[in-house]
Amino acid sequence: MEQTSLLIVGLGRGAAWGREIRKDPELRVAGLVDVDPGRLEAIGSELGVPEARRFRDYPTALREAEADVVVLAVPTPLHQEMILEGLRSNHHVICEKPLAMSLAEARELREAVKRFDHRFMVGEQYRFADGVENLKIAIGKELIGQLVYLSHEFFRGARVGMGRVGQPDHWHRTYREPSLHDMSVHHFDMWYYITGQRPVEIAVKPFDPAWNQSGRRFGYSVHATLENGAHVDYITARALARPETTWYGELWIVGDKGALYWDGDSLGVTRSEVVPTESYAQKLASEKLEFVSRGITNTNLPLRPLIHSLLTAIRESRPHPCDIDDNWVSFATAMAAVESAQTGHPAKVAVE
Ligand SMILES: NC(=O)c1ccc[n+]([C@@H]2O[C@H](COP(=O)([O-])OP(=O)(O)OC[C@H]3O[C@@H](n4cnc5c(N)ncnc54)[C@H](O)[C@@H]3O)[C@@H](O)[C@H]2O)c1
Structure with missing residues (x-):
């Protein structure tokens, strides 16, 4: 069976994504990223992610982790920049809600993500x-x-x-x-x-x-x-x-x-x-x-169906739920x- 590999960025909320991904035989944690070495060590050990796949720096992880999908669970003020960086480096990106800090920022993102072939999804799991x-x-x-x-x-x-x-x-x-x-x-x-x-x-x-x-x-x-x-x-x-x-x-x-x-x-x-x-x-x-x-x-269990709804939509070349136009509402x-x-x-x- 072919596995989809996911890079998880930000290990507060990101830890919950890691725990759910680990339960799923079709998914694999490609790597973890956090600027906080303590969190990286604690969550890396808990999830059994080898040290070589724990990154302090997002651009390095995008280059080296060989992930298919990036999951962003970083502070909301960082969403815009890190979503675009993930898409630019040819990854599908799932970003935690809320999409952005303001309507103006969300408008910019709405235009920008449409320029990429890779998918962007808001992780609205409820x-x-x-x-x-x-x-x-x-x-x-x-x-x-x-x-x-x-x-x-x-x-x-x-x-x-x-x-x-x-x-x-x-x-x-x-x-x-x-x-x-x-x-x-x-x-x-x-x-x-x-x-x-x-x-x-x-x-x-x-x-x-x-x-x-x-x-x-x-x-x-x-x-x-x-x-x-x-x-x-x-x-x-x-x-x-x-x-x-x-x-x-x-x-x-x-x-x-x-x-x-x-x-x-x-x-x-x-x-x-x-x-x-x-x-x-x-x-x-x-x-x-x-x-x-x-x-x-509970509100962690929907994370896997959310990921699979994106993967299925990609496979079937059709729109996916929680794309930016849907999440705009x-x-x-x-x-x-x-x-x-x-x-x-x-x-x-x-x-x-
Ligand atoms: N869907 C949900 O149910 C749910 C629940 C909680 C939080 N969230 C969302 O998740 C996002 C993160 O929230 P949180 O509560 O985990 O915040 P948090 O502050 O607890 O954790 C953020 C983590 O990101 C790390 N980080 C900061 N800058 C970074 C960078 N440049 N590169 C890599 N890592 C970096 C921090 O060190 C920290 O570990 C927010 O957008 C929040 O709204 C969603």
């Missing part, structure tokens, strides 16, 4: 989870009729400004609204992938308790309108004492003939519909839907959300 796929299929089969609204809740963590991203010199500080730019972009991609509808406008209200002096927002209350007129109500905040959701959040999608629910954890989703009765009290009938059941739950939604949070006014999602 859409490869079973639950997300089951929601998409249920909507495609029109099991809830006409879409009316989505309600999406995401709660993680107790306080803001904790952990390494809370450090004053961490590169995360260069985001204007880190949670929207870096985290909610996953959720925006879920909305788009599941419904097939682009968000057209978004209104964001940040909220902070008085004691939050961390420089990062405590939470955001978000309202978005999709192109078919359906609405999204979305809250993203620290959990404090309420239970955390998973990283996918908890989602209700309501149509005129029924509703879909995903807890963000199970493989399948639940569909419910109203049973007609004479009484005012609502009576519901529910069923579990599992169109796909591949065991892809969720990235532009995140940028509109940042703008709205900062101006206090609804913002239009840029189409190009």
Whole structure:
């Protein structure tokens, strides 16, 4: 069997890519790159990558590792330059989300990557989870009729400004609204992938308790309108004492003939519909839907299907998911959300 070899660059998030790639007989780690020798040593040893395949310098690794695909998991301010370097040296490139630091940078990239024959993919893995796929299929089969609204809740963590991203010199500080730019972009991609509808406008209200002096927002209350007129109500905040959701959040999608629910954890989703009765009290009938059941739950397990979707598309000479035009939608939604949070006014999602 021919293996595809991948060079992993940046060994924070990149370590998760390495662990998933190692489980797959069709994939091979061609090498690891990190400017931090401690991380290179620790992750290199954990993944069993020989020292000769551990690089401190990206250009050298591009020349010497003989990789087919580069996986970039470096700080977002480095994405643009390193994506183009990877493509220029004749590699396919998968880069972690978020695509870029600004719409202007994303526009430049959108033009630039089209000049290369090699593929560029944004590593937006959430859409490869079973639950997300089951929601998409249920909507495609029109099991809830006409879409009316989505309600999406995401709660993680107790306080803001904790952990390494809370450090004053961490590169995360260069985001204007880190949670929207870096985290909610996953959720925006879920909305788009599941419904097939682009968000057209978004209104964001940040909220902070008085004691939050961390420089990062405590939470955001978000309202978005999709192109078919359906609405999204979305809250993203620290959990404090309420239970955390998973990283996918908890989602209700309501149509005129029924509703879909995903807890963000199970493989399948639940569909419910109203049973007609004479009484005012609502009576519901529910069923579990599992169109796909591949065991892809947590947010690392989708990495392998994501890589394979790219490889299959290359083999079949067809477009791949999460190419730059596809990813533009969720990235532009995140940028509109940042703008709205900062101006206090609804913002239009840029189409190009
Ligand atoms: N998809 C997801 O679920 C997910 C989760 C976490 C992070 N991410 C994304 O992954 C990227 C990295 O985030 P992180 O949390 O791992 O950051 P991090 O700061 O923890 O790790 C970045 C790593 O890159 C290394 N690095 C910096 N400059 C480099 C260079 N020029 N060459 C090689 N290595 C270099 C650093 O030494 C560090 O080890 C970001 O874009 C982030 O948004 C995605």
